[in-house]
Amino acid sequence: MPRDAYVVGVGATNYGKLDKTLREAACEAALGAIDVAGLDPDRIDGGFVANALGMAERQGHLGPLVMTSLGIPDKPASSIEAACASGASAFREAYVNVAGGFADCYLAVGVEKVSSIDSITATGYFAYASDYVYEGNCGASFPGLYATIARAHMKKHGTTEEDLARVAVKNHENALLNPKAHLKKRITVEDVLKSTVVSTPLKMFDACPFSDGAAAALVATKEVAERLGGPMIRIAGVGRAGSLAALPDRTDLTSLTGAKIATKQALAQAKLGIHDVDFFELHDCFTIAELVAMEDLGIAEPGKAAAMVRDGVTARGGDVPVNASGGLKAKGHPVAATGLGQVYEIYNQIAGKVSGERQLRSVKTGLAHNVGATGGSVAVTILQGEN
């Protein structure tokens, strides 16, 4: 059996438009995690750099650049890509290296720089993460694919445009208090409904922004974590699964198979039920995605997520806070950094390190759900505080 592993440090840049190179952003996040951990970088055995769109910046092979800049060039680092689930996938492999006995401390850092390309080009470029032959190449970029999911959900469950809008309103409200968030703008349901149509029924305010950003986490053994003396936050469960790559192949568009499987794996490893989890960071690249995620994870019964959002259950002060960070929707979505940004948020919430009103009360167990494309890749991570 794999041994226990802990998150001993996290770091992140601001999300938004950054005047930094990929290397600078990645190192800012990694150095943040090293600083929080109070770790000598030489103790890091290796790392993974999550990145999806570095080639747009003419830079592949980011691992050695990051390790060289951290002053540990001998330590190996591979890049990991699983579209928008790259960050949590890199975190999972860092965890596997430590829990599997191959390392005492591993770094996972995710980084993306998208502001160098305009948003129309970026949408086209993002479509390379779809099954390009059958989707992107036929004009089905992600707004269209998620709009298809939204329409299916509306048809099956009677979900309305107002239901979707409420997810955006909640997440924008949370991001207002997050100093690292990309979008800091209070919006109303009316604002969302009146915003520019992107792909019916999704409008501009149903979609997350393209963000630059980086986030990092250090995973270590129990011995290392105890020696460092920080909060003991254990990686209680990690799930990783997939779904049929292309939407046209699926029989049900209102659910992502990979999310269900990965959640089941993570909960089984953590020996928890979904209702034992105190709070969630869910992959809300579009508002519909948060509702689908709530239903796939079992937070809500199929078709019942919208009512929970409407009733404030998932608000910051509700029983089951979802995306207290602002989520991808408003905190921002620096693609490959996103999954590690979720870990950053969950670590800080459990450690009680979130400033002001955004700090959740008495939270011990948090779950991060990170999706690549329309579910081709899904990674679920459960962290649990032991203090």
Next chain:
Amino acid sequence: MPRDAYVVGVGATNYGKLDKTLREAACEAALGAIDVAGLDPDRIDGGFVANALGMAERQGHLGPLVMTSLGIPDKPASSIEAACASGASAFREAYVNVAGGFADCYLAVGVEKVSSIDSITATGYFAYASDYVYEGNCGASFPGLYATIARAHMKKHGTTEEDLARVAVKNHENALLNPKAHLKKRITVEDVLKSTVVSTPLKMFDACPFSDGAAAALVATKEVAERLGGPMIRIAGVGRAGSLAALPDRTDLTSLTGAKIATKQALAQAKLGIHDVDFFELHDCFTIAELVAMEDLGIAEPGKAAAMVRDGVTARGGDVPVNASGGLKAKGHPVAATGLGQVYEIYNQIAGKVSGERQLRSVKTGLAHNVGATGGSVAVTILQGEN
């Protein structure tokens, strides 16, 4: 301590110009490995897809495409990139998943399609794997960087252009007998010396070709390997390290730090000395790279590798066969597939499955050495037959 893991199947496409998509090539290799193993694909717990230049084909997020096409869409797969060491890096993580107790069987498949871009564009694109700000962007693409290494080696050790040429002649000779090889052309030292200068002192025949291709390996537990009933070929040692990303930062250009460290790790794990290894697949992207590798691994003392090549010690019939496959130089170099192609060769040599004269006699232990860029990433793999 991690448990033992075995290679239970390998597969590969031909190398060269392939009229296949990335997905088709990857699946041909993966299905080859599944067939050799005699495995029900449902028994595969997950995978890694090594790819460096898929974005040139507008396809990222290859994992779900491959798993979907293999009929196991629920199983997760992340892409791994470490430039030209992507293949062995993916293999290493598949090994870590199995040996670390997270899976009973994992797939590693590497794939590249480069023939869709012309070779000048490809050289520019490949340079994205350098430290682009300080190298590629300044005009230092890989032929220039390896030429710098060659000049340093010539100055320090008196290596000659003929010494380099002999590496090419040997590897072309080997590739003549390899049905999957890209370049099947017998050449002489004279041919190499007279070929077009690429970057002094390197000429066209000192350089490997850009190849399309895919290669795959299945890693499994001892229990699975025994049940499948194939040859028992154990992963005896795996090393993974890095070097300072950019050549200008290094004090010695005649050696790659990461290669020395990764070799030391792999040999220590295997409890072997370098001279216990029967044969080698070394990363000869340029002829100079094979000489540097021989010296970094300790096959030859510094400055003495050229004499071993000249004396036929590393020829197919010599005491220490190096690149009996033809190497990157003549078998071909489908970037992210290369490291897995080396595993393919070593598995088949140990299993006695190589047809004709190319089969090495009484080989039990083989070592693969896979380098990303100019050593920023290095992975070393030792396989050992137990039958």
